[in-house]
Amino acid sequence: MRRWIMTAFASLWLVGCGEQAWQTKDISGLMPPLAFELVDENGNTVNAERFLGKSTLLFFGFTHCPDVCPTTLARLDAATQRMDEAARDDIQVLFVSVDPRRDDPETLRTYTDAFGPRFIGLTGDKEALEELTRRYRVTYGYGEEDSNGNYDVSHSSAVFAFNDQGEARLLIRDSDPMEAMVADLERLAGDT
């Protein structure tokens, strides 16, 4: 009998009472904690500590990106809209522009405002951006300028998620289903 109880407890522990698996990619311990020094939407220098206390989603992009960036931000918006209110308020999205030449603080502010108050625009000089992108092992690059002066910027399509202590937790990809994102963001919001 005692043995049976032990087995029952062991299996309950294994299936994880409370500790269910993440549904998007778990990067805990694989990526360094959130750290940067960038320029915010008001032109002020800010560092990562300023954003601790809330769960942070980090995405690299540029405002002249008509397709992927708005699609990703809209998906994040849709996911947070589906969370309960308390959990939702724990989420902030940092949109880091890797195109500082066109994305001045003013452009960034108008852009992120279009997605809602949870979205915060940041950028920096080449050095700051290279340091941050290297830290999370992502790349970006500039395409050729056309006759109108327009150019494409290649960038990572993934979203990095950090808990409220700034510890790396998840890599969310375009291909992850909405349900998986919502479940993981809710869990992230409760993660301390």
Add this chain to the structure above:
Amino acid sequence: MSLTPLARLPRMARPWCGIFLLLIGTSGTLSAAELKVNEARLRLLPGDLPAAGYFILVNPSETNITLTGADSPAFGNVMMHRTVNQDGVTRMQPVAQIELAAGEQIEFAPGGYHLMLMKRTRSLAIGDDIEVTLFFANGQQQSITFRAVSPTIQ
């Protein structure tokens, strides 16, 4: 189309109006019946940031056609693009033309083909109807009305 406006016209004008409407109807079916466009929407970003145009183009006809570009009076520059994702890095490629076989359809959708519309010629707002013309290799043109939508619409 409702016949009510016709009924309100003076009696003398009615036959002429009827013929006129008939002519419009006929010329419309002759030039535009070949292709169908569904879900045409234009995702508008603030300021003069480039917008993305999405739609589904259906070719129910029995001939293959080739889409070669687009134009809009509301924008100075419209390009066909495709988003490609390679090893987690995303970028856009210009697309010169897209073949559309008889009976097939092609989807311009987030993360794939899109029209990239740049340099607004007038101010645009969410909810506006925006005219876009598609060009085909055989010289055919097709006008589409895109509805401007918020960037948070997926």
